[in-house]
Amino acid sequence: MSDAKVIVSQEPWNKPLPNVDQDNAAFWEGLKRHKFLLWRCRTCGAAYWPKAYCLNHDNAPFAENMAWEEASGRGKLFAFNRHHAAFHPGFKNDIPYTYALIELEEGPLVSSTLVGDKQPKDVYDVGQNVEVVYEDHPAEGFTLPRFRIVD
Numbered sequence: 001m002s003d004a005k006v007i008v009s010q011e012p013w014n015k016p017l018p019n020v021d022q023d024n025a026a027f028w029e030g031l032k033r034h035k036f037l038l039w040r041c042r043t044c045g046a047a048y049w050p051k052a053y054c055l056n057h058d059n060a061p062f063a064e065n066m067a068w069e070e071a072s073g074r075g076k077l078f079a080f081n082r083h084h085a086a087f088h089p090g091f092k093n094d095i096p097y098t099y100a101l102i103e104l105e106e107g108p109l110v111s112s113t114l115v116g117d118k119q120p121k122d123v124y125d126v127g128q129n130v131e132v133v134y135e136d137h138p139a140e141g142f143t144l145p146r147f148r149i150v151d
Contacts, residue, residue, distance in 0.1 A: 006133070006134045006135075007134070007146070008135075008136045008138065009136065010138070013139070013140045014090040015090035016088065016090070017142075018142055020142070026068040027039075027049075027068065031143040031144070031145055032141075032142070032143045036072075036073040037068045038068070038071040038106055040067060040068070040069040040106075041056065041066055043056075047108055049104075053066070074130070074131050075102045075103050075105055075110075075129075076128065076129060077101075077114075077120060077125060077126055077128045077130055077149065078100075079100065080100040080126070081099055082096055082097075083095060083096060097113055098114040099112070099113055102147050113147075114130070116133070116149065125149075128149050129149070129151070130147040131150050133147060
């Protein structure tokens, strides 16, 4: 995504850390490069998040038919909830915030926090277009995918 939107946070991170493991490390490394990666089948093109075997056909041993590939980072607001209480002390300064389920153009659903001035107000806002915003945390060495509503 060449015109990537980026937020750089210098604030100390006091929330739960992202769950990075062997299966999703490439996804998190892609975020650091401001690339939104999905696990894609090279046989039929189906995209997955989280990482999984392709459901459309038999798979090659050791997922040889699958690879991390750059995705558009665009989608639609599928569902959301507005948080007015902090369920972890690290989120108390973020209240209120909107946590959303995003249906990506490529198909998978991902969840994240919405950023920006445009926030959904009611059920009629479901279906609005969104795009990824990369939130860099250089001191901690990770980037989070956030989303914002676009026209």
